[in-house]
Amino acid sequence: MKSRARMWEMIARWSSLPLLVLIWEIVVRNGMVNPILFPPPTVVAAAFLDYASSGMLMTDLGWSVSRVVIGYLAGAILAILIGLLTGGNRFAAAFFSPVFQMLRPIPPIAFVPIVIVWFGLSELGKWFLVFWGVFFTVWLSVHLGVQRVNDTLIRAARCLGASKRMMLFEVMLPGALPYIFMGLRTAISVSFYTLVAAELAGAFAGIAYRLEVTQQNMQIGHMIAGLIVLGLISTVADKLFGMFSNKVIHWNT
Amino acid sequence: MKSRARMWEMIARWSSLPLLVLIWEIVVRNGMVNPILFPPPTVVAAAFLDYASSGMLMTDLGWSVSRVVIGYLAGAILAILIGLLTGGNRFAAAFFSPVFQMLRPIPPIAFVPIVIVWFGLSELGKWFLVFWGVFFTVWLSVHLGVQRVNDTLIRAARCLGASKRMMLFEVMLPGALPYIFMGLRTAISVSFYTLVAAELAGAFAGIAYRLEVTQQNMQIGHMIAGLIVLGLISTVADKLFGMFSNKVIHWNT
């Protein structure tokens, strides 16, 4: 009974992506779209091999992953700290929220010039742009998560004489973890969104930079190959987060 | 005692934005940055008035808000339905997750040409790009939220003979609401991120379109005025969501 269900699950898991690729190939082969503007999987696969074998893929990956990782970590850590503060203290919330709410929707691509002015063309500016998107996403999740920590647990902690510090790090933080992890997982895709802006600002390598270049050169096959790499990185990152969060958040509310 | 705390909260709430503006003015006035690339608030205010009085602001707002609202609603509704499905059924999860995880990180700006090929230059394509960002953000929150619904409540519902439908809409959905609202609130900023891509695809008006144009014209004052409008819209939207979510989610876990 059980192993059968598991088998069906496996089939479901491994069938959807191939199915997508199949439909895609059929659509393009049947001439429903222009195969140069939207090339079939076979062409993309060739472009992918070309991309990988030229060594460019590894270079691009190296740069992009380092930008994403650094910007992401900086954004996530600061967001957790400030989110704990604003979530747990209404003065801090009153002070920071209006500014954050104003800045939050600003698309990083809109202030690439300003970032160049401020940070020059160093990697710093690129990290900052990734940081931007990640920070606000995670901040919101921590801020709201802290506010939904079980009241009884907060009361218990106060009766037990918890200091501000213990309250934040041993009660609010773990209590908000389910929300924080959701924010962290959402921020994975946001960080890739912002990578596009980051690699507009004077990059010479990177997945998003390559996207832009191949788009300009109408090498759509290469472009889609780049997108697939993004998808793979993010899938792996999310899987890791999922496993980690299941381990850390072992309780059920 | 209490009214005093409330007074301080008010002061905190209304002081941060003015403070930000003040620092900004001082930094620019002291010649720390090129005032054309990063103009002082006074210049931005003038640009804002110009933007508003020319009537362009209203036109742009009309277009952008309609694009965001339509794309957002479509994305959110579909995401909630599919999220309930994948969150509650492991076969659905096994089938959809790999595809969604692959597509989720793809920045909308990267497939503007593909969207044009598929949807043409109609508003449909622009809605789709907003939809894209919102869908995946909200889907993830529903999907994860459903998995964190209290086990005892699910057991209770099963013992009471809940049908699949009742389980999804009367147990999973309300149980996951705190997470769903977080996803919906995060998706507000994501929808503005994607608006930039949407209004690259053959627009002739819109806040993000105007950003692009004024950037080209080096009317940075106007550009920042546009960003402020984005900030205001999103602040209002988030406030509404916050009020609504506090009303709907009246319980504490």
Place this chain on the structure above:
Amino acid sequence: EEMQKVKLAQNLSPISGVTIIAKNKNFFEKAGLDVQVVNFTSGKQALEATLGGGTDIATTAEAPVTAAAMAKQPIAFIARMEYSDLKTLASVSSGIRTLSDIKGKRIGMTVGTGGEVYTMALLERAGLTKKDVSIVSLRPQDMAAGISANGIDMMNTWEPYISTAKKALGTQVRQLETKGVYAETFNIVTTQTYLKSNRELMTKFVKAMIDAEKWMKDNPEEAITIVAKTVGMNRDDLAPIWSEYNFKVVLDDMTVSVLKAHAAWRLESGNAPTGAVMPDFSKVIFPDLLKGVAADRVTIKSY
């Protein structure tokens, strides 16, 4: 002798051919310059990076130059290094055969760029105004998709997008005869402060560019190979359009007239910073440097 360091903000595209060659064939190095190239996907960003102090010299088109001049930015226009005609492709199904057929059609172009000035010039030539057509703003790389999806009837833009679109759409499009209507220029620009304190360096820079330009004339096949590789194009895509790019490091009347035409369009269309007036380009163009290196290349008669 110590190499002098300089940062060049370069739009990574065949239009930057001269600087690409100067760097790749070591003409900068031979002139005693250590040039660090920072690539951008548009000339506008390259110029902004230079204005903001991130880089020293920019390669950029006329549109960002006029925007900066009107915003009273202290820029120094050193030389034009390339120009190429803007072109028009029309979809066959739209029935457009000549300029006289474009009334009521949907035209794709990129707002704020030379493409918009070109479009206005085309309309004028056809005896039409903006109201007679519908204009759709698109990035150059999105225009082929726009025609393919029947979102626009024609596209006005520059190379290599015209040739890539032709390749993608084949017999679905035809090119209209629009030679000489408007040429997009690509130029070397720095800031006045940088120029003032680095005259000797800038002289070496211009010299190296001229050397590169000459080498390109003599070795076109190798030049094509290098440029294609640098910008990431297929060599086979670049070779057929190579002749469309006019690489010449000069300051001529056409340079001025393109700037003026673009500035005039800005004023007329309101795409200018508030309170802007027609800039005095004699205060923007700094011909002495090029004159000092090759006097015959400066032929501006009036501003």
Place this chain on the structure above:
Amino acid sequence: MPFAAKGHIVIDNMRVEFESGNTKTIAVDGVSLDVQPGEFVSIIGPSGCGKSTVLNVIAGFTQASSGKVEVDGKQVHEPGIERGVVFQQYSLFPWMSVRKNVEFGLKTQGMPASKRTTVARTFLGLAGLLAFENHFPDQLSGGMKQRVGIVRALVTSPQILLMDEPFGALDAQTRVVMQEILTNMWQRQRISVLFITHDIEEAIFLSDRVYVMTARPGRIKAELKIPLPRPRTAAMSASPEFLEIRQQLQNLIREESIKAMGTEIATGGMEGLSIQIGPNGPQGKM
């Protein structure tokens, strides 16, 4: 036919293990018990001995590691509406009003809305909660929540009722009322009831049979028939039979509790405890 043929629970040689990381907890082992159709059976035993675990297995929440668990001849895999459950911890839907909580199980059976409301209101009235029908669970006291949970399980008339310390948070008098509602339901509908309690008198008063479990890992230590006639009255609790059964059960339980709690019990727990605890520790001490 006054007796429903359904509602037959059989557990044979059941073992339940919980794995957590690298440690394994054996919760119950070698448990065999049965509940005949229409029978009222209680389980008592020391805290942590595995009573809830047994109930959870029958309810279909937990899978037995080995052994047979059958309801009406079918191996139990998952929860079902024929088995109503009253949970040890609160399990009301916090987003539904008290009445909607009670109506939930009726709605799943397709009862029309107006009828649902009548039924729910009637039962809430019985449990003294009618005035709170529109309150949300957050706005109830502990005992009120527990009563709503009981009512919610009763209204659907399951064939089997699995109740995990359902009256633990009620005062004596409220408890009597709830017991009466339960007994009435049970007698009218001849449902089978498996009832967990730590109140020995309650177990005797309500049950046909009582199982006593050993300390962890829980096994069945004893099984007692309660021969008292029905209907049972408060007066019976002074009868010699009652007192004897009570004494017997108390002794059985005491042994097991002492095993479960360890040796410290003998010392009253505090002798030899020379730890200074908290800021008041030193001053507070004699």
Place this chain on the structure above:
Amino acid sequence: MPFAAKGHIVIDNMRVEFESGNTKTIAVDGVSLDVQPGEFVSIIGPSGCGKSTVLNVIAGFTQASSGKVEVDGKQVHEPGIERGVVFQQYSLFPWMSVRKNVEFGLKTQGMPASKRTTVARTFLGLAGLLAFENHFPDQLSGGMKQRVGIVRALVTSPQILLMDEPFGALDAQTRVVMQEILTNMWQRQRISVLFITHDIEEAIFLSDRVYVMTARPGRIKAELKIPLPRPRTAAMSASPEFLEIRQQLQNLIREESIKAMGTEIATGGMEGLSIQIGPNGPQGKM
């Protein structure tokens, strides 16, 4: 000085209202009570009468709508470490092991880690939970969770202990052990205890005084001194004094419970109930 001067609770003419939407619930009204330093006071009353509400106000969780609530002469605004609380519902930190939960209150007081562990382990041992020190709350039975909650409040030696039905989920024998631990702590450290229970015998056995509350809105109906000498022994529960007090309290409570539950009680709850409930309803009926 054998008696701590601290731990004095005074409530005078207190009223607590809950607003929810447009309806207002008066939970308690005109309540006046006091707990002297070092005194053991219990509150009993029917379900939903406002016992937890009174305790929550003293703990600083809920604000009184009017009236005086003072601890050691100071108006209560917020929780404080000098008031330890044992909650009616489970309130363990689910992300901490049992031992870490117990250590939490010691850590806040800056006790070094190794000492904390010793104290926590000692108390867990007393409560029969040492084998579970590394388990997480999710892996405990209901009664075990409750015991951990009690231990967590006891280890910090607060001046005042506020306990809301702390032994509700324990079997008789385990309850006796926990009562002994509590009584010992209380006698050694002369802390003040406010104890809510629905077990009348427990209230008598443990307390110096017992308050009886009326049905909602809760008021103080009666206050009884318990003149039994200490230490109290199990034998006392057969003494005429004990039995008389018990009878008295039972009568007081019964009246209130009946008020609280409404009139249906008299009918046993089921007569006149001709509703067809569930799929088994019709068949099940006689």
